Amino acid sequence: MDPLIIVYIVVALVAGLIAGKLVFAKNTQQKIDEAEGNAKNILKEAELKAETIRKEKELEAKERFVSLKAAHEKEVNERNRKISDSENRIKQKEQSLSQKEANADKQVKENDAIKENLNRQIELVNKKRTELEKHQEEHIRRLEKIAGLSAEEAKTQLVESLKNEAQTQAIGIQQEIIDEAKQKANKEARKIIIQTIQRTAAEQAIENSITVFNLESDEVKGQIIGREGRNIRALEAATGVDLIVDDTPEAILLSCFDPLRREIARLSLQRLVTDGRIHPARIEEVVEKTRKQIEEQVMEIGERTVIDLGIHGLHKELVRMVGRMRYRSSYGQNLLMHSRETANLCAIMAAELGLNPKLAKRAGLLHDIGKVPDEESELSHALLGAKLAEKYGENPAVVNAIAAHHDETEMQYVISPIVQACDAISGARPGARREIMQQYLQRIKDLENLATSYPGVEKAYAIQAGRELRVIVESDKVSDQDSDKLSFEIAQKIQTEMTFPGQIKVTVIREKRAVNVAR
Template sequence: MFQSLIQSFFKKERQEEIKKAKQEAKELLLKASEEALRAKQEAERAGRKAIQDGIELEKRLARKEQILEDREKEIQNKEQGMRDKEAHVAEKKEEYENEKDKIISKLEKIAQMTKDEARKFLLTAWEDKLKGDVAKQIREGEEQIKSSATEKAKEILIDAMRYGATDYVSEYTLAVIQLPNDDFKGRIIGKDGRNIRAFELATGVDVDLEEEGVIRISSFDAIRREVAKISLEKLIKDGRIQPQRIEEIVNKVKTEVAQTILKAGEDLTHRVGIFNLPNEIVRLLGQFKFRYSYGQNMILHTLEETKIGVALAHELKADVNTVKIGCLLHDIGKVITDKEGSHVDLGVELLNKHRFPKKIVDTVAAHHEDIPFPSIEAVIVYISDAVSGGRPGARHEDFQEYLKRITTIEEAAKKQKGVKEVYALQAGRELRVIVRPNEVSDDEATILASKIKEELETKFEVFPGQIKVTILREYRAEAVAKFN
């Protein structure tokens, strides 16, 4: 019985599941039918829309085709009109050329000249008419260019001078040393003056002990003066003042000053941006520290000139390095004291010895116009030197001292036998001596020049440059022919 109940329960459950499955199948079929209907309706709507769009597109294409046809007809009409006009213009042009030829023929007959001759005649007439105006415009243009060039040159020079200006330092020939007390004067003089003689002999200076409380050291050679000043200061500080000690101190100071000179030369070359120069050149440049030219210290003059030269070289597109080295070395001959000759010749000889490029040597050779300017760099070095030395305040010289120097130079020649007239020229750098030909022969004139040279060398221990002595001897023979 229990088993039959179970079978009955499962049978009912299967029937319900079958019934439920049939119901779900009906719902699925119904849903599928609805979706199929909707898809069909949408497809029909899309088909109708596509047909409508196709119809509209055909209409638009038809309208565009009609527009294109109308435009094509319009273009064809215009082209035909242009061809008609071209034909008309060609016809008129032909008529114009025919009439032109007829008129030219008539004009040639009337003027009795061909077309080319008439053209030449007209051009000549216009050239004559315009010649004055053209020449006037050319002159005005040249004047304007010259004026502009002058103003530009002034601006360049002013800028270069402002760029290169340095402080002014006066020249001096005395060094003054303050003494702790006057007892040192006796010790410096020494027994029978042996100490002071030994000091002056070792240093080559003059020592003045007359003023109370100070010692004045005098020398035109600034290096000797510096050595003497430092040596005397060391001797006073040391207290052992005797000939042997004096010689020892002076020799030591000379070595120190030599090192100072070398350092000054290196500093000068580095400040202008030049390196790797020969040691001899650097040492000579260092002597500029103690060398003056009419009150202008040569280191300051060289720095100033180099700055001006570099500024001008940049403005004028010249070789800056050549100008820089030329400005640095242009006065190096002034510190060469063991040879005779002008500082220009001595400088050129030194640079050739060290195989400097010819372009640099030429700037030194031409900076006093001893030779024609070989390059624009030489002109720039010359101008820079003139600007630095010639600007207000750069150099000075006492008029009385100048007059005394000129008088001394002339007197050295006037006292010689047979001298008629003497002229000191170029601030005393040239001495022209006119002799009496009946008192001085040609051979004696040569000897006289040598005597005057030696006399001048004894009168001037130091001189800015050199003195060229020229003897002029002119002999004239006259005869008068008389006729009855």
């Protein structure tokens, strides 16, 4: 290539670069000018805003100054008012003190005058006393001369006479007070006892010596008896309860004087019947598990009872014995219900008499604790209960109340007669303790009354301990066909309206008698 052309090309390139730089410089200058214009506009706007803010702040400062000034003036005025009030009170006090001082000076002057007057009166009284003593001595000498006795002898006789008369009157007054106190005490005691009984809601007795275990069918009885009676013998040996399997449909009787054993036998029998596996080894296993479960329930019952009554700090062994009361009865009355009832009665009566209700409630709950010992003892339940309470750290008043509630020891504390009275109240109320003979007689009477309520019945007799009812009808009012119908109707009515063990046979007797007398 020609060097000249190359030179031209280079010159053209350089010229293009210079022209581009010039254009770039021109554009840059324009942008700078625009930026300077924007900056000036922003600066002017900022100055305007700053001026506006300054004026607003000045206005706020003036307003705040005015409000502070007004508050300060108000506070100064309030202080001035208080100072003025204080000055007025001080002036009033000064005036009052001045007046009191003037009155005190006046009173002192009056007291001085009264004192002088009293001194003159005292001098006059002393003179008259001296004259009176002289006259009295003269009078005594004359009396001694007339009576032939000295003053000391006469005084001694008079004192002795007055003493005898006072003793006689005092004895009469004392007897009247004692009689009146006895009447009031008896009246008040009856009132307290009645109020105590009325404020206690008690449950009726439900305990007896027999528990009925219901079965789904009579087929289960054979499994319970077992081959040659081995199952029933094992169950009786393990529980100590007699099982009576008779002709009572779908039921087995559990007979035992101890409710705890009956409950263990009932629960064990229920588990065995539910499980279906009934044999001696299984019976012993189930009875043992049930016994442990009952022991846990006993502790739970004792704790719940103590919590319900609000008794604290009771030893665990005593709590367990309280729980065992649930499965013990006395004359048909549940022992735990009796003890709870006695505890509530004691608390109410102690509160009425102004004594410690918590201590009385504690003694009432534990008064029959000797009836549920772990081991048999020759002591009575009252003395044994006191021994157990003393062993487990009970209050001496509680121990004495337990020991003395049947008068086996002397009562040393006030709550002891309260516990004795409440025990008697709980046991003596109607329905508390079951009388089996009365119930039996009532059932016999109900049977006979039911039969005699039918027309044409002349007499009715319940025989064989109430298992047979013989009804004698009038032959002229009831026919042979009516006798069959009457027997059926009486049996149906007994079945629907009465509760009875086993079955009752109804026999209707109709006879025609011809009676003549030879004379």
